[in-house]
Amino acid sequence: MSEQKLPVVVIGAGPIGLAAAAHLVERGIEPLVLEAGAGAGTAVREWSHVRLFSTWAEVVDPAAEKLLAPTGWSAPDGTTYPSGGDWAADYLQPLAGVLGDKVRFGARVTGVSRLGRDRVVDAEREQQPFTVHVLNTDGSEERLTARAVIDASGTWSTPGPIGGDGLPALGERAAADRVSYRVPDLNDPAVRARYAGKRTAVIGSGASAFTALAYLAGLAKETDGTHTVWILRRGIGGDTFGGGEADQLPARGALGLAAKAAVDDGYASAATGFRTSAVEKSGDQLVLVAEDGRRLDPVDEVIVLTGLRPDLSFVSELRLGLDERLQAPARLAPLIDPNQHSCGTVYPHGVKELSHPEQGIYLVGMKSYGRAPTFLAMTGYEQVRSIAAALAGDQEAAERVELTLPETGVCGGAGLFDEPGAAGPQEGGGCCAAPSTLQIGAAAPATSGGC
Incomplete structure (x- = not known):
């Protein structure tokens, strides 16, 4: 042939x-x-x-x-x-x-x-x-x-691991029964029970992490004791939550604002500049340890959304x-x-x-x-x-080009996380302006899901 x-x-x-x-x-x-x-x-x-x-x-x-x-x-x-x-x-x-x-x-x-x-x-x-x-x-x-x-x-x-160096953190594999690499489906009773009333660490700073934060904030409103610890390898600045209302994909902008609301309303707390090197067991819980030696309070579950x-x-x-x-x-x-x-x-x-x-x-x-x-x-x-x-x-x-793409609504990149002031808000408008807080209703926020 x-x-x-x-x-x-x-x-x-x-x-x-x-x-x-x-x-x-x-x-x-x-x-x-x-x-x-x-x-x-x-x-x-x-x-x-x-x-x-x-x-x-x-x-x-x-x-x-x-x-x-x-x-x-x-x-x-x-x-x-x-x-x-x-x-x-x-x-x-x-x-x-x-x-x-x-x-x-x-x-x-x-x-x-x-x-x-x-x-x-x-x-x-x-x-x-x-x-x-x-x-x-x-x-x-x-x-x-x-x-x-x-x-x-x-x-x-092939999801990314917990480790800030791109490798699995020490103890990550041993803690596999408490670690997930997917956005949780809280409509599934078994999954919902896994996170309800628990302290959960969410590692990541993209659309998937925003979605997990928003979902878990909704669960926290319904179930006492539910709290999220959001772990970022950078600091929080004007670009952290994406383009907000300036994003040409409105649902993507709203997603970032939903994550911001989760933090502002106290359903999630943030640990910034935290690059995880180890996962240690502490009784029935896990302790995350950073490269600089910092240790977080124990958590029950870890959701890894690092790309x-x-x-x-x-x-x-x-x-x-x-x-x-x-x-x-x-x-x-x-x-x-x-x-x-x-x-x-x-x-x-x-x-x-x-x-x-x-x-x-x-x-x-x-x-x-x-x-x-x-x-x-x-x-x-x-x-x-x-x-x-x-x-x-x-x-x-x-x-021939047959496509016009919307603006990303995102400023800066992961490579800037070690530069002084890299996470600070930008002056001026557009997608670099610090997003304002938006009240998010009970409906599930939209996310990319990889697209």
């Missing part, structure tokens, strides 16, 4: 992987989506209780919508905010259904390479198709060949050009580096920024951002539109 007749393998049947398949179909290219889980949006379903801060209009891919239209599917109200469960059930599952046998479930990719060539071999490398090793749920293994590979496997399976990182193990035989800090494509990294960026937008980008020394392999979606935060579904949809155009030979369309 000639390489042009081989399918393009897409790894992951989440929002970006399925959008990639839709764009490939639109271009007359055969996709094969390999999903380790049992259904579409497996990772999304794990945070089904969390509401996105993007509206339905911003999380439905145009090519996917065209593919769905003949089935009678119609997009939900574009001005409303779906939960992760809504997104998976009302969009991702129908989309996978339309794609039919182009999507395979229970197929875990364990390795990608060039056929007959490890990463060392130069000879005729670019003339060889890709080989994709797959482990099926029945235990069988197989090798598939592909003309190109789009890795949309995300970062959900996610890409699993690069199964693409290690490919020649990837990755930024040494973010583990993102080298040409994309300067656009998203939280050490450099403050307010403003991340420029829309496509095949040029996502290409590697190994031609034909693309990391897209959350995985393309490596360890950088603030990824939006719209960004991923633009990525795969551009890549599909390039694979079809339409270079003009591949290089």
